[in-house]
Amino acid sequence: MVTLALMKSQPRLIDRILQYRVPSHILFWVFLLGTFSLSAFLSTGTLNHFYNNIAMLPAQLAAAYFLNYYQVPKLLFKKRYGAFALSLFLSIYLLAVIARCTVVYIAEPLFREDFTQESLWEILWDVPYLFAVYFPAVYMYALIMLIIKTIKKRFEEKHEIEVLYKEKAKNELKFLKAQIQPHFLFNTLNNLYALTLSKSDLAPQVVLKLSELLDFILYQSDEPTIPVEKEIELIQGFLDLESLRYGDDLDLIFEHSVDEPSTPIAPLLLLPLVENAFKHGSSGSPENAKIHIHLLVQSQKLSFSVFNSKPEGIEMNNGNSGIGIANLRRQLELNYPNQYELEAKDAQDSYWVKLSIDLQ
Numbered sequence: 597m598v599t600l601a602l603m604k605s606q607p608r609l610i611d612r613i614l615q616y617r618v619p620s621h622i623l624f625w626v627f628l629l630g631t632f633s634l635s636a637f638l639s640t641g642t643l644n645h646f647y648n649n650i651a652m653l654p655a656q657l658a659a660a661y662f663l664n665y666y667q668v669p670k671l672l673f674k675k676r677y678g679a680f681a682l683s684l685f686l687s688i689y690l691l692a693v694i695a696r697c698t699v700v701y702i703a704e705p706l707f708r709e710d711f712t713q714e715s716l717w718e719i720l721w722d723v724p725y726l727f728a729v730y731f732p733a734v735y736m737y738a739l740i741m742l743i744i745k746t747i748k749k750r751f752e753e754k755h756e757i758e759v760l761y762k763e764k765a766k767n768e769l770k771f772l773k774a775q776i777q778p779h780f781l782f783n784t785l786n787n788l789y790a791l792t793l794s795k796s797d798l799a800p801q802v803v804l805k806l807s808e809l810l811d812f813i814l815y816q817s818d819e820p821t822i823p824v825e826k827e828i829e830l831i832q833g834f835l836d837l838e839s840l841r842y843g844d845d846l847d848l849i850f851e852h853s854v855d856e857p858s859t860p861i862a863p864l865l866l867l868p869l870v871e872n873a874f875k876h877g878s879s880g881s882p883e884n885a886k887i888h889i890h891l892l893v894q895s896q897k898l899s900f901s902v903f904n905s906k907p908e909g910i911e912m913n914n915g916n917s918g919i920g921i922a923n924l925r926r927q928l929e930l931n932y933p934n935q936y937e938l939e940a941k942d943a944q945d946s947y948w949v950k951l952s953i954d955l956q
Contacts, residue, residue, distance in 0.1 A: 624744075628737055629653070651703035652733060655695035660738040662687060664745055692730035693719060809833045821860035824893050824955075828852055831870055831889070838874055845885060852891035859893055861955055862931040866891070866900055868924040869949055873904035876947070886946075893955075901950040928953075 629649055667687070671680035696719050704713075714722075809830065835850055842848075873887050886905040892898070928936045928951075935954040940947070 624741070625653075625657075625737075628740065647703040647706050648699050651698040652695040652730075654698065655691040655734050656737050658694075659687065659691050659734050660741045663735070663738045664741050668742065688731050688735065689723070689726065691734050692726040695730050695734050696726060809837065820862065822863045823858045824854055824861045824898070825857035827861055827863065827866055828854070828891065830864075830867060831891075834867060834870060835889075842885065847884070847886040847888075849888040850891075851889070854891070854893040855895065856893070859896055859955060861898065861953075862927065865924065865927060865931070865953075866951070868921060869900065869902045869951065872921055872949075873902050873947070876904075876906065896955045898953040898955055899950070900952075901948065903946065903948045905946050907945075 632649060663684075667680055667683055670676075671683060696714075697716065700713050700719070719726075832850065835848060839846065839848060870887075870889060873889075884905070886903070888903040890899075890901045892900075925938065928938065932953050932955075935956075937952045938949070940949040
């Protein structure tokens with residue numbers, strides 16, 4: 597089965613190479629040869645440089661691929677500096693000799709009539725000329741390829757880091773949402789437990805409302821964003837649930853104005869502030885409790901404020917009032933970095949928090 601898997605993977609690898617790598621390399625060489633040859637033709641009016649370029653192409657190909665796929669990654673990057681220097685010196689000399697030979701014995705006879713060809717021995721021993729003239733000509737393309745590969749590698753590394761960061765943020769958001777679910781369920785079950793102890797007729801209605809809210813939290817909040825009207829429905833459902841518990845003792849106001857109900861927003865962002873108002877405010881003083889909530893969404897700018905009364909002596913403005921608020925702060929950082937403001941005022945008998953988000 598392993599052999600079969602390898603056989604299946606090999607055609608895919610070959611297909612990728614043929615589809616992307618080979619054409620890009622062919623385009624690279626055609627573009628550079630065409631550009632330099634055309635430039636030489638326009639300046640001299642002859643094809644002499646074109647013939648020379650074609651004749652030197654085997655040496656240039658060998659230099660480019662040997663440097664970029666062996667000497668640099670296998671020697672230089674592995675810190676084998678001595679081997680790299682020796683290998684580079686020998687390859688420069690050998691490929692310069694090959695390039696000079698192809699020019700002298702193949703290209704020059706095409707456009708020169710009366711000239712004396714150097715012998716192989718003369719070419720081999722003319723080291724200064726080889727390094728001064730043929731080294732730049734042979735390794736010019738190799739250096740261009742090295743620069744392109746370096747830039748490409750940097751972009752790929754940057755892209756990989758961005759992908760890893762996005763995956764990390766995505767997984768963290770999933771974890772934060774998973775935290776909200778048991779936290780919300782725990783608080784609501786406590787309320788339900790209190791109603792059952794008192795044998796309240798409201799218990800069945802609480803169970804029904806709870807099931808509706810859990811359906812949204814568990815199954816409809818997995819998307820990156822939801823329409824803001826859905827978030828409003830979630831808040832209204834939670835308020836209906838709490839109203840069953842408090843009855844007429846609660847002074848509850850929920851006002852909302854939205855110019856475009858389909859405006860996208862990250863799910864479960866606003867509920868923690870509402871839940872926090874009930875948990876740390878009205879639950880401590882159920883009689884004459886006040887919770888006033890205002891939501892405004894206009895031109896993709898959200899403004900959400902929650903005011904609640906609270907017993908004297910209870911401090912809420914510590915930046916970490918329960919799991920919900922700490923969770924909210926982190927979600928805001930991940931979903932709307934540098935696009936939100938969260939401010940709070942903790943008075944002696946009240947607490948006010950305002951959240952502003954640029955939803956664009």
